[in-house]
Amino acid sequence: MASKREGLLLAAKKLLWERGYEGTSPRDIQDECGAGQGSFYHHFETKLDLAATALGEVSADMRDDASDLLNSELPGLERVALFLGRGRDGLKGCRMGRFAAEASIAEPKIRAPVKRYFDHLESLLTAALDEAKQSGTLQASVEPRALAALLIAVVQGGFVLSRIHRDKAAINRATATALALLRSSTTSRR
Amino acid sequence: MASKREGLLLAAKKLLWERGYEGTSPRDIQDECGAGQGSFYHHFETKLDLAATALGEVSADMRDDASDLLNSELPGLERVALFLGRGRDGLKGCRMGRFAAEASIAEPKIRAPVKRYFDHLESLLTAALDEAKQSGTLQASVEPRALAALLIAVVQGGFVLSRIHRDKAAINRATATALALLRSSTTSRR
């Protein structure tokens, strides 16, 4: 029933990830999934409308993934280690962060799902770091919220490094170094 | 004499910073500096050619700035502190790093000046961190080169945070936190 609609959404998610909003035309999306102009504009009012729907779904999926990873029973710092240590392909870019440099980020419909993801991630990391601080694993001088933002920046900047150096692992070295630094500023060292 | 040529270059530098390569048309550049099509294609073969020239100059300027900042007489860690602590307007984006997410980064003429800047910056930071390690200010467990890449990632990711949260100071909080973390993992604490 909603076959073409789902196809268009799937194609949009793929191309928005690979090329961003400005780099993806309605025509590209149609060709990707074998739909015509009619299907596109029957199911979605504009390109922006389709992109907003697609990004809303991607944002929700990514928030769920982050929750699964950061809400475990493990100690706070180990949950953060899991987040930093999960392998990433730096050449693909972040499906949310890639829009930061685009003009399209000025569009509320684009920015909303993106910001919602980052706010959610920051909350999860802050909670984990706060727990680490309470338990004495982390130094008292660091503020969990500021530290959470820093770690998110490392991941986003890691994507930049990977793309520039054409080295998909550069981002993983950056996150590993961040974790090492975090652990080295830890109170309990046995 | 080379008045229009210089005007075109200046306009290109400005617009490439604000809108990126794909977001800037030859027409935009002409209008920005009051030149016609003729001037554009007399002085530059293509849009890519003009962009490469403009980015080459911006890259050189930025490398010089970085050298001035990081080659002082100060102790290694203090030079790094100067780099991290220099205020940035996170909403403007990095004139080199902003191309990382664009398809244009695949063009050798675009990528070359960008990569050259990041390589230079990494060398300068590595040297400063190496000195800090030699003098015992920094822990022996951290590798200067990996740490340098991490700090560059923090700055680039800081731009992403600022743009997404519409908070030009978000990047400065990220770099300040990175410096605090670096200092807290330091050996000599008086």
Next chain:
DNA sequence: GTCTATAACGTGATAGAC
């Protein structure tokens, strides 16, 4: 719901006058 045809506009570049 899905298709093809078409339109209005912008892009990147060329031609040729001055």
Next chain:
DNA sequence: GTCTATCACGTTATAGAC
């Protein structure tokens, strides 16, 4: 060197048939 006119093509969308 600089200008205006023009071009082939792509983009975002609308119209109307099936």
